[in-house]
Amino acid sequence: MDPQNEIRRRRTELVLIVGFLLALAAPLIDMCVRPSSARDTLPERRQPAPPPDTSFTPAALWYFASDFDAWWKDTFGLRDKLLFGHNWIKLFVFGVSPSAIVEFGKDDWLYYSGNDAMEVDLGLAPFTQKELDAWVRMLNARRRWLAARGIQYLVAWVPSKTLLYPEYLPPGHAITGENRVDQLVHALGPTWKDDLVDLRASQFAEKQHDDPAIGDYTWYRLGTHWTERGVFAGYLELMENLRKRFPEFIPRNRSAFKLELSDEVGDSWASRLYLGDWLPQPTYEFRLSRRWRAESLGEVENFVRSERFVGDDPKAPRMLMFHDSMGPSMRGLLAEYFSQTTAYWQFDFDLDKVEEAKPDIVIALFSDRSLAYVQPRVTAAEAGADVRDTYSRAKRVHFDIDCVVNEPCVRPQGAAELALEDGGLATTITEVEGTLLLPRFEPVEGETPVLRIEIDAPFDTKLDVFYKTREEPTWNRKRAYQLELHRGPNEVFVELLAPGLLGDLRIRPGRKPGRFVVRALELRSAVD
Numbered sequence: 001m002d003p004q005n006e007i008r009r010r011r012t013e014l015v016l017i018v019g020f021l022l023a024l025a026a027p028l029i030d031m032c033v034r035p036s037s038a039r040d041t042l043p044e045r046r047q048p049a050p051p052p053d054t055s056f057t058p059a060a061l062w063y064f065a066s067d068f069d070a071w072w073k074d075t076f077g078l079r080d081k082l083l084f085g086h087n088w089i090k091l092f093v094f095g096v097s098p099s100a101i102v103e104f105g106k107d108d109w110l111y112y113s114g115n116d117a118m119e120v121d122l123g124l125a126p127f128t129q130k131e132l133d134a135w136v137r138m139l140n141a142r143r144r145w146l147a148a149r150g151i152q153y154l155v156a157w158v159p160s161k162t163l164l165y166p167e168y169l170p171p172g173h174a175i176t177g178e179n180r181v182d183q184l185v186h187a188l189g190p191t192w193k194d195d196l197v198d199l200r201a202s203q204f205a206e207k208q209h210d211d212p213a214i215g216d217y218t219w220y221r222l223g224t225h226w227t228e229r230g231v232f233a234g235y236l237e238l239m240e241n242l243r244k245r246f247p248e249f250i251p252r253n254r255s256a257f258k259l260e261l262s263d264e265v266g267d268s269w270a271s272r273l274y275l276g277d278w279l280p281q282p283t284y285e286f287r288l289s290r291r292w293r294a295e296s297l298g299e300v301e302n303f304v305r306s307e308r309f310v311g312d313d314p315k316a317p318r319m320l321m322f323h324d325s326m327g328p329s330m331r332g333l334l335a336e337y338f339s340q341t342t343a344y345w346q347f348d349f350d351l352d353k354v355e356e357a358k359p360d361i362v363i364a365l366f367s368d369r370s371l372a373y374v375q376p377r378v379t380a381a382e383a384g385a386d387v388r389d390t391y392s393r394a395k396r397v398h399f400d401i402d403c404v405v406n407e408p409c410v411r412p413q414g415a416a417e418l419a420l421e422d423g424g425l426a427t428t429i430t431e432v433e434g435t436l437l438l439p440r441f442e443p444v445e446g447e448t449p450v451l452r453i454e455i456d457a458p459f460d461t462k463l464d465v466f467y468k469t470r471e472e473p474t475w476n477r478k479r480a481y482q483l484e485l486h487r488g489p490n491e492v493f494v495e496l497l498a499p500g501l502l503g504d505l506r507i508r509p510g511r512k513p514g515r516f517v518v519r520a521l522e523l524r525s526a527v528d
Contacts, residue, residue, distance in 0.1 A: 027077030039080040044272045048074035059415040059431050084274040091275065098273050108279060109168035110269050111161060112224040115373040121162040123177035125372070127184075130448075130528060134497045136187050138376040142349055143195060151354070152245060152361040156197040156238060157181050157368045158226070158326045161219045164203050180371040197241055199234045206233035215282035216259070222279055223267030225325060228286035232257060235333045238363075242337070245361065246317060249337045257286045294335040305345040309335035317360035320353065322346060324366045334363070347374050348482055352460070375481070375498050387493040391450045394524035398441035398449070401425075401521040408439045410521065413506065424456075425518040427509055434508065435466070438521065441503040447525035449496040453507070454520035457485040461510040463492065470500035485510065491520075 030039070040048040052067035053060035087098035097103050101114030111118060119125040127135070143153045159181070166175055181198055188196060206218045206229055215221070218230040226234065232254075239251035266283030270276045293312050300306040309332065321331055321343040328345070335341035342357045344350070347370060354362060399408055403424040410425060412418040416434030419426045427436060443449060451465060465481040472479060483492045496505075505523075509516040 030077035031075075034077075036075050039075070039078070041074050043080070043274060043276075059433065062414060063433070080274060087273045087275055088278065091273075092278070098275075099269070102269055103170050105168040105170045105173075107168060108221070109165065110222045110224075111169065112369065115369065117160060117369040117372045118162055118173070120372040121160045121179050121368065122173060122175050123179050126178060127180050127371075128499065130497070131376075131499060132183055132187050134376045134495075135184055135371070139184075139188065139192075139196075145351075146354070146362055149354075151359060153195055154197065154238075154241060154361060154363045155195060156199060156234075156363065156365045157371075158234065158365065159198070159200045159203055160368055161224060163200065163368075164207060164219055165217075179368065181368045184371070194241070194244065197237060199237055202233040202237035203230060206230055214284075216284050220267040220281065220283075222270050222281045224269070225267040226329070227266065227284065228329065229259070229284070231329045231333070232286050235330060238330075238334065242334075242361075246337070252288070252333075256289055258289055260285050260287055292332065292336060294332065294338075294341065296332065296335075300342060300344070303344060307331060307343050309338070309341040309343075311336060311339050311341070314339050318358060319361055319363060320344075320357040320359035321363045321365065322349065323364070324370060326367050327365050330365060351484060373478070375479075387450065387495060390448060390495060390526050391452060391493055391524060394448075394450050394526035396444065396447065396525045398523040398525065399439045399521070400523075401439075401518075403519055403521065410439070410518075411437045413437050422456075422517050423519065425521075427516045427518060429508075429510060429513050429516070431513065432508075432511060434513075435506045436509070436518070438505040438507065438523075441505075441523060443501050443503055444525055446528050448528055449501070449523055449525045451494050451496060451505070452491070452520065452522045452524075453483075453493075453518065454489070454491050455485065455509060456489050456517040456519065457487055457510060458514040458516065459487050459510075459512075461485050461512065461514075463510065464508040465494055465496075466506040466508070467496060467498055468502040468504045469498055470502060473502060475506065489519075 036048075042048075049067070049070035051071050052064050090096050090098045091104070101112065103111050103113050103118070105111060116125050139155065146153045162169065163175070163179070166173075185192075185196065185198060203218055203226070209229065210217050216229075217227060218233065219226050236251055239249060243249050243251070262283045262285045264283050265271065265276070266281060268276070268279070268281050270279035270281065273279075294309040297308040297310060300308055305328075307328070316337060316339040319334065319338040319341045321327065321334070321341065323331065323343060323345060324347060325345070327343060331341065331343040335343075340357075342353070342359075344353060347366065349364075401408065401410060404420065406418070406420060406425060410418070412427070413435045414433040415429065415431030416436060417428040417430065418436070419428075425436075427434075441449075453463070455463065463483045463485050464477075465483065466475055466477075467479055467481075468474065469479065479498070481494045481496070483494055485492070509518070
């Protein structure tokens with residue numbers, strides 16, 4: 001063999017070996033050179049998983065493997081660069097979405113498809129009759145509960161971009177029939193005509209003001225929310241309803257606002273996909289030319305993403321608002337007309353917050369996407385005799401725990417300790433992950449399970465009932481019913497209305513450590 005060729009071969013092999021070792025070491029080098037904040041999950045609009053607990057407590061050891069796995073996935077070296085490369089190749093080389101929950105349509109328009117939202121909007125996944133009945137019952141129960149206290153109720157549904165911009169949908173997608181908002185409006189009937197607002201009309205009207213030449217739209221092209229013009233249009237439609245209740249309310253007109261190009265990116269999934277430089281999006285602000293008449297007081301203590309406002313007229317009505325991500329841009333506009341406004345970013349209808357705020361009106365503002373994943377629930381406190389009636393006519397008993405001897409067996413999970421004391425199941429929660437696993441049962445098609453719980457609580461808190469479904473057979477905080485507990489004895493009921501319910505249930509007695517005594521756990525089901 002030619003000595004020169006041998007030298008070149010060895011040099012080539014050495015370069016390959018060194019290059020391979022550097023590639024292996026690159027993530028570790030990056031972790032030593034750059035701070036973890038340079039590659040964490042903040043572009044994805046979520047907090048990175050914290051480092052695992054390295055103490056030798058039972059709870060820390062139990063969760064160490066899963067906690068370490070979650071932390072490592074959010075912090076390993078070159079994470080951001082690798083995600084960029086992966087997403088860029090998928091989108092620009094293969095033409096497929098880098099995310100399982102968004103789809104790209106014509107002209108790089110992005111649509112949210114998680115939680116079957118797109119199928120629901122297109123009319124491909126309508127409510128079953130049982131699901132529809134559950135929503136009707138819940139809304140009627142809430143309005144009735146509020147009316148008994150002299151409080152008005154207004155429910156507003158914000159349409160998804162799928163409905164407003166179907167012309168940019170990916171090939172093969174088209175609106176085929178009624179969506180869930182349509183079903184709900186028809187099922188609630190004329191008695192709700194003044195208390196339910198479908199904001200589609202205002203959004204379609206505002207769409208006529210779009211200027212594609214400069215990228216000005218009613219909804220963000222790369223996002224899942226309305227722009228400030230879309231918010232303004234929704235505000236006008238809500239004000240039309242509110243003026244029937246409060247004639248003194250005078251809405252702002254369009255001339256009070258000025259359209260200006262913003263330096264901000266606005267609502268865009270591009271940064272979440274690490275493709276911000278490759279998917280630009282102009283953003284326009286619709287700025288009020290005069291001062292606001294309401295002052296923001298910041299968050300409500302201990303409630304993140306909430307906000308309080310005080311208006312300039314102390315004699316004006318008071319408002320309480322529950323909303324999802326569509327609400328933050330709307331609540332300041334509406335707050336001008338009320339003496340006090342409290343807004344919470346939550347779907348759960350919190351009775352304590354209503355009684356604390358003492359509002360004249362409660363406004364619920366949510367995206368129609370919520371109809372795809374939120375499970376309606378009616379507790380005894382809201383529905384009065386409704387849930388108790390379902391429970392009383394439930395003939396099939398799946399289990400009725402004798403809490404004195406714990407038979408059939410309830411098992412503590414995670415940071416929960418169980419003792420047979422004080423005439424019941426004395427449950428000590430040392431960490432918020434502590435739960436109780438209930439005996440498994442077999443759901444019966446055509447029957448509604450109702451769970452009754454008697455429990456002594458050491459403080460006001462929420463009890464969570466976790467469940468699984470055939471489509472999502474894992475424990476998750478999104479698949480849970482929340483029940484209000486007050487200090488002392490409580491009797492609470494919950495109907496388990498989730499489609500495809502499996503027979504696995506866990507309860508978390510409280511949201512913080514404490515000692516609870518469970519005195520009754522009974523599960524029945526009633527024929528629908």
